[in-house]
Amino acid sequence: MxxxxxxxxxxxxxxxxxxxxxxxxxxxxxxxxxxxEAQAYEPPALSGGTKGKKIIVLGSGVAGLTSAYELAAAGYDVTVLEARNRVGGRSYTARKGTQLTELGGEAQTCTFDAGHYINPGPWRIPYHHSGYLHYAKKFGVGVELFNNENDHSYINFERGSGPLKGKPVRxxxxxxxxxxxxxxxxxxxxxxxxxxxxxxxxxxxxxxxxxxxxxxxxxxxxxxxxxxxxxxxxxxxxxxxxxxxxxxxxxxxxxxxxxxxxxxVRSVAGWEQQRTMFQPIGGMDQLPAGFMRNMKPKVLLEHVVDKISQTPDSVTVAYTTAKGQKGAMTADYIVCTIPLSVLRGIDMQVSPTFKEAIGGVSYALVGKIGIQMKTRFWEDNHQMYGGHIYVDDPMIATISMPSTGWLGQKGVVLGYYGQGANAARVSAMTHKDRLELALAAGQKVFPEYRENAESAFSIAWHRVPFNMGGWAQWNEEGRAKYYPTLTEPDGRIYLAGEHLSYLTGWQEGGIESAWQQIEKIHKRVHAA
CATH class of the missing domain: 1.20.1440.240 (de novo design (two linked rop proteins))
Structure with missing residues (x-):
């Protein structure tokens, strides 16, 4: 050896x-x-006044909400434009009554029982994501433990060989x-x-x-x-x-x-994963709700950005409302948190270099399905409380048991969490066929799986309007050639979001990116 x-x-x-x-x-x-060692982060101190400047924030995901909240708290005149009929972006929870129609897809309405939900986007918080935890504490958003690794879970691998092939084993x-x-x-x-x-x-x-x-x-x-x-x-x-x-x-x-x-088998899966993590009590939409309870700025929903133009002294956003009304708004600066996958399709008055950089990153193909089960058989019959089922079917990737509602009657299971080309294949299915795929996989592990399924809600983020992907996927070339360009403003336009961090796919990346960009704006205001 x-x-x-x-x-x-x-x-x-x-x-x-x-x-x-x-x-x-x-x-x-x-x-x-x-x-x-872990490092703690805090919002920048935006002190010294704002000189009456007006700022438009585009997008109300966590990066947009962070930007708007901190800028308004410092005294800036802030307005948020959001294309959807809700805030939160990918910080999203599907519960009874939630509606979704993917691009080219069928309309879905979530029919989970009251109190049950699935987080189709982000669903866990590492302990070192200090920005997220800062706002959760500030806004009174309670958190609970997320069981990210359970030794008593099952592994069901079908692509190997030998007596353990296709056999659920602890x-x-x-x-x-x-x-x-x-x-x-x-x-x-x-x-x-x-x-x-x-x-x-x-x-x-x-x-x-x-x-x-x-x-x-x-x-x-x-x-x-x-x-x-x-x-x-x-x-x-x-x-x-x-x-x-x-x-x-x-x-x-x-x-x-x-x-x-x-x-x-890993003791620590990586810097972004721990055995126990956090999740907000009641769903991932609770932090956006916390921002909204404490927000001073106007948040205008269903305002779709059509064009962004600028002069040396101002920047203007043209938009269309849900009723088809055209309008425009002018400010001193813009913080744009729209995903680059969407922003590249908007008419923007920026330099060719900046425009090229916006198109220099791909976005993750990713999908999930939540399935409400009428009994918590994984607890009652298998003594499994939270954690994941490990399978080697790339169409499924992960099955996860809920880390909330312990010892209750019902629960919502994550039926698959596919990525890449396999997620694209699943996204081409009808919702009914997506559910069948998930049920067939779960049945191989739990004999009770199919008979307990009551309802389901699925999502393919690359087919969701105003997202067009799960998160930014920078390659080495893009990080070197395009990423630095986008971290700096083009004229009066500043970009922020998880895509401008090395924490892509995590809310913390959006929060910390927002902190950096609003601090740059504030310094620029005071330097003028």
Whole structure:
């Protein structure tokens, strides 16, 4: 496994990752003195007056609402123009009565029971998204824990081979076994002296102690033989039966490897994902509602932007209302938070370079479906509270159990969360066929799935008017060539949104982008 010669700390960490995944990597990094810190953010202080300037904000997603709220609080004359009949943009919750008609699609009306909902757009908040949490606290928007990883969930992979193919298996079994076998192999290499050159005096035994605990290895021969945390065939209980219960036995390493179920095992999926995250109580539309309860600016709904023009001294927005009335509004500056996928189709008086940059990014093809179930069978029969079902069907990608309404009667399950070309294929289906696709996948994991389905609501963001995609997908070339151009104003036009951040797809990206742009405007006002 390891060469006879020495290796650098970096190589050592890389090899830990190869055999034990992120858990071993983070443990190794901690042992070698590395750490990961979070950074807090606050809105800019827009002090010193506004000189009577007027600002138009285009779009009322979180970037637009953030911009409007902070600018108005500083004293600017702010008006928000929103194309839809609601605020929030992709910070959106589908509940009883929600209506949606995709481009070229059928009309949907959500028929979930009162109190039940699905978040078709953003649905979880990392702990380090300080901007979002700042406004949630400021506006009294309560949050609750989102169970983003559940060891007692199922993995159902059908594209591998061996006895685990197409067999729902608990994630805790795979996690315990693959890491147990990995630590066993590493521990034996360490004990045999393969890494002696890398250890300081006393470190070797300490590291072996760590491996024994990490992989639940036997104390002397460093062998993985299973652990109670992987689950029981019969759970322990009272009396003699079940009494101590019957422990389960590890899967063979070769079966795990060839089933590909090991690919789901991570201790930390990445900077943007944690085992437990946050979600706003009552739905993702609660933060936009919080902004609106505290907003000073006028928010004009169903005002579709037709044209943006500017002179050296002002900027004008031409628009059409829902009743077909044409109008125009002039201001000193614009903060435009319209997605670039939509903005590229609007007549704008900007430089050719700026116009080219707007067209220099693609947008994610992404779709979801929420299914209301008449019983919470995943809790009642499978003891699964929140978390995801892992499947290797790219049309489905993820099935997720709700992290709200615990122990209730009903609940709304996320039936699929597809992206890319597969999301495009699903979006071409009727709503009925989308639901059938989701039910067929869920039935393979839960025998109760289909019979419990009551109603559903689906969305394909790349077919939603005024969005035309889930989030910006910058490639390396676009980041280098176009991204810097768009972070700076073109005349009196400033852009903001998740697309002008490295947190694309997250509300935090829109919030922090808005903070940066409104601070630039404020400094410009005071520099004049």
């Amino acid at each position: 390891f060469s006879e010669g020495g290796m650098s700390r970096r190589s050592f960490i890389e090899r830990l990752g190869g055999v034990g995944g992120t858990a071993l990597v983070l443990a190794g990094m901690s042992a070698l003195g590395f750490g990961i 994630k805790q079994e795979i996690a315990a076994d693959i890491r147990g076998y990995a630590t066993e192999m590493l521990a034996k290499q360490v004990k045999q002296g393969a890494l002696d050159a890398e250890f300081s005096p006393g470190d070797k035994e300490l590291f072996l102690d760590y491996l024994r605990g990490e992989g639940y290895l036997t104390p002397k021969d460093l062998k993985y033989e299973g652990v109670d945390g992987r689950g029981f065939i019969e759970n322990p209980g009272a009396g003699l039966k079940p009494g101590p219960g019957v422990e389960s036995k590890p899967h063979a390493l070769t079966d795990i490897l060839h089933s590909n179920t090991w690919r789901t």
